[in-house]
Amino acid sequence: MSSPSKRREMDLMKLMMSDYKVEMINDSMQEFYVDFHGPKDSAYQGGVWRIRVDLPDAYPYKSPSVGFINKMYHPNVDEMSGSVCLDVINQTWSPMFDLVNIFEVFIPQLLLYPNPSDPLNGEAAALMMRDRTAYEQRVREYCEKYAKPEDVGAAQEDKSSDEELSEDDYASSDEAIAGEADL
Amino acid sequence: MERDSFECVSSLDGIDEEEIQHDHQFESLLKSRNNVVPPAPSRSTSVHELLECPVCTNSMYPPIHQCQNGHTLCSTCKTRVHNRCPTCRQELGDIRCLALEKVAESLELPCKYGFLGCTEIFPYYSKLEHEAQCSFRPYNCPYAGSECPVVGDIPFLVAHLRDDHKVDTHVGCTFNHRYVKSNPREVENATWMLTVFNCFGHYFCLHFEAFLIGIAPVYMGFLRFMGDEIEAQNFSYSLEVGANGRKLMWEGTPRSIRDNHRKVRDSHDGLIIQRNIALFFSGGDRKELKLRVTGRIWKEQQNPDGGVCIPNICS
Incomplete structure (x- = not known):
């Protein structure tokens, strides 16, 4: 087993053992969804987000890419694509970090302490700096509207329906007609 | 209470009953004092863990590298971390951890395909060679x-x-x-x-x-x-x-x-x-x-x- 793949398996196992719901995409260990619950004592409490994780071939030497599937209102999360601007994932990643760190430390810290000076969602950043109470109210509205437990599955279906259609187009039927057995 | 003399063993099989008895006494003593049960002792396992690369989690073989703060790293990972220690981010340089390499030499470990039926035990440095050819490998x-x-x-x-x-x-x-x-x-x-x-x-x-x-x-x-x-x-x-x-x-x-x-x-x-x-x-x-x-x-x-x-x- 090559070194990154053993580490990948262990990190996924640790994530599952930490009671995160993990759902593989195409049975590969490189792409999967993780259900993430908003941190307690924050405006995100009670919200559930489905996060898509892509592990590059060079993981853990290269950082995973992480994106929210259902909508998230946060200065450092792009509302349309769900991509996350987080230095420990993007710039200062270390191979010593793992998936549990991302879901138990990095993302909760980002939600609790946003960085409005480096925004992906300019409107959220401006509102947060201008009126913290209104910002938190908007966060709760988004949680109520897009981040209820039942929204998690639906959000994934919306985003992945295109992929599922395209897979059938490329299915090869060569093998099926190659031969038959007489016995 | 007299302390038992411990002998350094390279596999768990080498721990004698007296030593285990002593550990049980120590465990029950701790338990009665503060209801904390210490993890079961396994010296060879902890040495084996020391020989696990903290990045890729594979067993490390010479040359085993370390940074100036003593954090170890396998040679495969060293080439991939841009000369920065993944643990403390200090510059890595070219420092060998000879002590750990020597410790590895004294270890004997079971084949990793033990769960598939292989019962053999090998010196640390022969283990990899065997596993590549083990008839029990998947x-x-x-x-x-x-x-x-x-x-x-x-x-x-x-x-x-x-x-x-x-x-x-x-x-x-x-x-x-x-x-x-x-x-x-x-x-x-x-x-x-x-x-x-x-x-x-x-x-x-x-x-x-x-x-x-x-x-x-x-x-x-x-x-x-x-x-x-x-x-x-x-x-x-x-x-x-x-x-x-x-x-x-x-x-x-x-x-x-x-x-x-x-x-x-x-x-x-x-x-x-x-x-x-x-x-x-x-x-x-x-x-x-x-x-x-x-x-x-x-x-x-x-x-x-x-x-x-x-x-x-x-x-």
Whole structure:
């Protein structure tokens, strides 16, 4: 087993053992969804987000890419694509970090302490700096509207329906007609 | 209370009962004081953990590197972390951790395929060499149509071939296949067929496919044994194809699935049919390929008197 793949398996196992719901995409260990619950004592409490994780071939030497599937209102999360601007994932990643760190430390810290000076969602950043109470109210509205437990599955279906259609187009039927057995 | 003398042991088997007894006393003492149970002691396991690279989690082999703060790293990971220690981000430099390399030398560890039945124990530095050749190591999926990453033991792979790759499985030692292709001009590596046979209590993979040798299109049939090379030597098989009063025949020993499909195919170890002969066998207007491939598998039995092999053909 090559070194990154053993580490990948262990990190996924640790994530599952930490009671995160993990759902593989195409049975590969490189792409999967993780259900993430908003941190307690924050405006995100009670919200559930489905996060898509892509592990590059060079993981853990290269950082995973992480994106929210259902909508998230946060200065450092792009509302349309769900991509996350987080230095420990993007710039200062270390191979010593793992998936549990991302879901138990990095993302909760980002939600609790946003960085409005480096925004992906300019409107959220401006509102947060201008009126913290209104910002938190908007966060709760988004949680109520897009981040209820039942929204998690639906959000994934919306985003992945295109992929599922395209897979059938490329299915090869060569093998099926190659031969038959007489016995 | 007198302290027991501890001896440094390289595997858990070496811990004697007295020592375990002492640990139990220590555990119950702690338990009664503050209800905390310490983790069970395992000195060799903790040394083994020290020898695990903190990044890739594989066992470290010389050269084992360390940063100036003493954080260790395997040589594979060192080349990939841009000369920065992943633990403290200090510059790595070229410092060897000779002490840990020496400790590793004294260790003896069980083969990692112990859970599959291997009971052998090896010095740390021989372990890797053994594991690469261990007869208990899992097999790769023998499916040829794609690079299938699945590994497992034979019963698991047979079920995987049947359920996931929809491969036909047949019981018996003889076979009679028709290989039909409407456009014989298309010779691609993707044009192939796989069938699994169960006979003599073992499984065999029959491959039949079209590919190019240089620029010459050919069809090839060969058998692979689902097991190790040594066991494969106990069997023989024959394949034949023919029509119009002509016949091509191949007889040989099945190759083990330890040898991957491409390796066997590229060594031409099987029945090879040139396209013009294949079309001749197909008859008619030579526009369509219709080959009938028949064959059988038999077990070579040692004659108890003279040591001569007698074929044992199952009906």
